[in-house]
Amino acid sequence: YSPTGIQDDLDVKVMMAGSTLRKVKSRSWKKQRHFRLLEDGMTIWYKSRWAGKGHSTFSVTEVEAVREGHQSEVLLSIAEEFSADLCFTLVFHGRQGNLDLVAESPEEAQAWIQGVRKLIHRAQTMDEKERLDQWVWDWFQKADKNKDGKMNFKEVRKLLKMMNVEMNEEHALHLFTMADKSQSGSLEIEQFVHFYKILTQRDEVWKVFQDYSGDGEKLMLEELENFLRVEQQEGEQSAQHAQELIDSYEPSESAKKEGAMSLDGFQMYLCSQQGSIFKPEHRDLYQDMSQPLSHYFISSSHNTYLLENQLRGQSSLEAYIQALKRGCRCVEVDCWDGSDGEPVVYHGHTLTSKIVFKDVISTIKEYAFKASDFPVILSLENHCSVEQQTIMAEHLSQILGDMLLTTLLDGQVPQQLPSPQELKGKILLKAKKIGGFEDCLDETMTDEVSDEEDIANGDAESPTVENPPAECMNENDKISKSKLSRQLSDLVVYCKSVHFHGFDHARLHAKCYEMSSFSESKAKRLAKEAGTEFVQYNTRQLCRIYPSGLRTDSSNYNPQDMWNVGCQIVALNFQTAGLEMDLNDGLFRQNHCCGYVLKHDFMRDGNTQFTPEKPEERKDYRPLRLSIQVISGQQLPKVNQKEGSIVDPLVRVEIYGVPQDQAKEETSHINNNGFNPVWNETLNFIIHTPELALVRFVVEDYDKASRNDFIGQFTLPFTCIQAGYRHIHLLSKDGTAIPPASIFVNVSITELT
Template sequence: MDPEGSRIRDDPHVNVMMAGSTLRKVKSRSWKKQRHFRLLEDGLTIWYKSRWAGKGHSTFSVTELEAVREGHQSEVLQSIAEEFSADLCFTLVFHGRQGNLDLVAESPEEARAWIQGVRKLIHKAQTMDEKERLDQWVCDWFQKADKNKDGKMNFKEVRKLLKMMNVEMNEEHALHLFTMADKSESGSLEIEQFVHFYKILTQRDEVWKVFQDYSGDGEKLLLEELENFLMIEQQEGGRSAQHSQELIDRYEPSETAKKQGVMSLDGFQMYLCSQEGSILKPEHRGIYQDMNQPLNHYSISSSHNTYLLEDQLRGQSSLEAYIQALKRGCRCVEVDSWDGSDGEPVVYHGHTLTSKILFRDIISTLKEYAFKASDFPVILSLENHCGIEQQTVMAQHLRHILGDTLLTTLLDGQMPQQLPSPQELRGKILLKAKKIGGLVDCLDETLTDEVSDEEEMANDDAGSPTAEDPPADCLNENNKKSKSKLSRELSDLVVYCKSVHFHGFEHARSHSKCYEMSSFSESKAKRLAKEAGTDFVQYNTRQLSRIYPSGLRTDSSNYNPQDMWNVGCQIVALNFQTAGLEMDLNDGLFRQNSCCGYVLKPDFMRDSSTRFSPERPEERQGYIPLRLSIQVISGQQLPKVNQKEGSIVDPLVRVEIYGVPQDQAKEETSHINNNGFNPLWNETLNFVIHTPELALVRFVVEDYDKASRNDFIGQFTLPFTCIQAGYRHIHLLSKDGTAIPPSSLFINISISELK
């Protein structure tokens, strides 16, 4: 069934994994326990158990793994480096927010076999096409359900398996299909037959109907018929016959059909389920935007309190949090530095119980991971609470560890009139911090540009200051913050991102330089956006601004970043460690442009004389509202929310629009009882979009519950401008933003000007 699979089973490294090994699972310096690990026969599941734990065991799939790190490349393994040499150690890194697995082998040879073997299996899992992926998924379920491991399943076992797969079906119908698949009439299905049974079970009438509309004989699509479908339904006019032929070559499973230049129903379904048939325009997946504009003309993926893996009061500070954020394309990370007891600056959330990490370790991590996901510049936002001596130590670490990667001089030696572009700054790290020199309106300046929680509350209690008020730091005479001077060595490392206090839009218009930037708390930014939207948009055409969550969000929750993007704020910092709507929107905006962390703002937000206001979108030049019509047709293999036996989801689909205030909207379908396998809605949801260039569209699937809150099943968010019209599949993501194949929605989208 899988020649590639048999090839990989002949691999010596994979054979070692299948034979099994005793590896130490390490959680800390004191928690190191032996576990027996092996790769199961499916070539995809890793199983492990304690020698002593009786029947208890754990499993995970290779598809959940992102990478293998060799040696002491995690904080846990570094802590036991003296006990176990690097050639015995490795780390399995999972997608999303799942914690790593740190392992120690008994010999360097065994470690090498696991490192190389897992890498090969990850590569195989990543390069499977849609058909192989689906076959693999079905086989996985078969293996899970085949309790006695005899490679066969009777009807009763198949019924149970269908329940596990979120299918509730008529027993008579299921038995009929089972009998059709049981070619040998043995009363049980072997794996090949089960795959066949699954295929008949998942034949999709809704896809067949679309196919019938364009197929002359109802059996196949001729080249010309496929072209018609692409032009009329998919609105892909101007594509050549060659493109249709390419689709046949790529997705048609039948060699005979390929030779005849026709597409069968199977091929048609494969194409619709592929990336080319997905809702996100293929041409927007890579870098498609102009990367030569000034830095402030882009939205920049940005993280707040990057060192935290959990909440802000007692969470763990971790280098892993930086690695995870950078791997997600984050281009602005934050470091809160404080004086360490032994002369080495430490990073943690001040005045809380969060654990501490060394500043120098963070900089080493930054050096290694900054440019793995994207080679566009990274901004290091420094919240500096250190005295002069340890500031100088920080400056030395930055210079020594980062070397040429750290930008320390003007690119052309000239005083800039505008910021350099992401293209010009490729591979560079920029320090954002206070700098000696320039305008100082507050003589008694503190070195942090975030207002403390107490000040923010006092400010809000005292009534909202106007946009032109001096900052709270200057007003608050009782400010108990440590006031310290700035180290010249550290100051000299700040070039294009000099932190300054914000003294109002009028002041900025006449005095500010392009390399000066201010930070705003979410409440202040929201107020300014509402009261002076156009001023804020204009301000952001000249300078960078950074927004950070309120200090009252001790649970590391997030604000909605859309309000800030609506006025052109670039560095909208979110707690990357907290899953939910806000991170879905962030992932959605930055999903385009190769996930490089930079997205070019619309032209009307880059023009310094712009009159755009998110409150009054109809007043801008070139205003053309659009009608978005989404027919939600069906769902496929939705994951179970409740793993309890016999529980099946009652799914509904909600489409949410985020954008300027007038565009915020939600519409949902009715729910379907007891069917997470192939629910059919055939309901149409309609929206009017006033500012398409700023809108994000979020598709959410939930398990309806009349007694309590609906449970989340999956979601997918993308910019409105990246949507492909026509019949499309939406490949759903988990709460963590990771793929949950083969779960999808099948929809038909049409976009037209509002007449």
């Protein structure tokens, strides 16, 4: 095996020969580095000419996209100096910063741009088998220090350590001798692949295979059907599905011909997306998108302009791009007067850097609908003077054009909010508005003063509006007394920010297009004291929750408490990795990652009696038992890159949902084996409100002296779980894939009798 084919490509040849490119970090930091693609066709290596031994590498699989020309803040800042046809940007998955590069000629820039794109495409279109072969090949290359294409036993032992395997020396030598067919004392790549196959033969998969195979050699169509029906709980469609699986995953042509599946094919299927714990049909857009906006959970970001923390972090357009590409549908824009008459965006009264408002809007225009067609809400924190508000309104109208929704969809005063379907491709402004759509306005402008809690948190939605008399005045009177720009106010249609006066007031007076913001502490208090009323309120109106102003490190609160009462816009710091973002990614992983998830029917009914505090009082209350047998782990990544350190993994299953469902159970830890640990332990849970529950699988490296180290996790909605023998493909702290790391489990979901 060798990753050939692509190496004959002319662009890839240029990359393999190597080029001197300038790496640019700022206007003043531009240094030449030598870049080249290594023989494996996957790794890009670079170093400075002078720095003796030091070099860096990254894999093509870490690169998400290549942007041509001046398409990053850094390259825009040096646009005068280097023309666009020399410049390009490598954008990485997760939270890793961009790499901005300048080539010496337009031809060289094109070779790298096209070459990297082809390699990314190849990595994305590999099937499971090619991916595994590539992974084994990569390890072989890493370990073959003298590059002679062979490895002796000592080198192989070292390689096993690198691969996170602690192995009994005799056993390893025995396998090595079996693989060394030519008895030369060393393995070539093909023999090493064979050695790796024997090493990774999975007894636990073989046992399951044996249970259903008549002759122990293969699964006939009927036997596979039987497995799908009994173990995978697939019911009616198992016959047709069995044939599809053989067509897709069986590597042996002869087995395919007799309509059978070998152990290899069976293992491929179990390790594939279809064998994963996530229901394949829920990955697609499977929900009804024609209900009012208030019936959906909406993926939402707080302080979207920050890449780090909110005291001295950097404000950046990249942060908007990252959030929008992750499917975020509500972004925050914090606006202040700029010194040259152009409004700027940053976190007020802090040391965070500033970006220009119109650049933010241009960036949003470009990236708003790359991940999803459904509407984006711009949550405006407006601290600007009337003059600069008017400039903001001009930029919004000019830059966004037809994308910006500025009129009611059907010209009628709405009785309920429009749907994501009707608003496809539209951007909605959430801000203060002068008056409403009704003719005579009975609302005093004093409503608009934010409460002390919000002001103390620095999240008040200023500007304040002076206090006009409460009778129905003509509009011009009102505006002259307010500090809102008429032009900006006119752009607000379905998301008018208002102050919250309690659930009773909202039930009697609120309009569906009015929405309030709550700090996390206020929302938590309301959820506890008036859960049912909060759920009812959220069937009609949108509400936005934001983190407490005390979270200066941009940490996050647990969004689950807010989702439990149906809050739609639960804003999190997307720039901060951890449990809370795992839950957000988990909830929005379904429905094609479009950023909208339909709430369950008992949370859309305006007269619902549901409260998260007492789930058993719901009329269709049906608790379920979730039983997870944690069988084994595969190729867990090393946590510690120290020579010779090997992980001691354990698996914890965490349930997030209504208060009664919150639970955690974990397996024991396995000493010194991150390669193929076997637990065979069963964890049991009772889920009272399955429709709201999220299940998080966490793998950690056990440490008796200090905190366990994080190895990987995967989070998904309980309603998206497939029962049966399943693999959980682990993600890094950043939420990016770390193949081939996985956990093998057997899941059963039953009704409580």
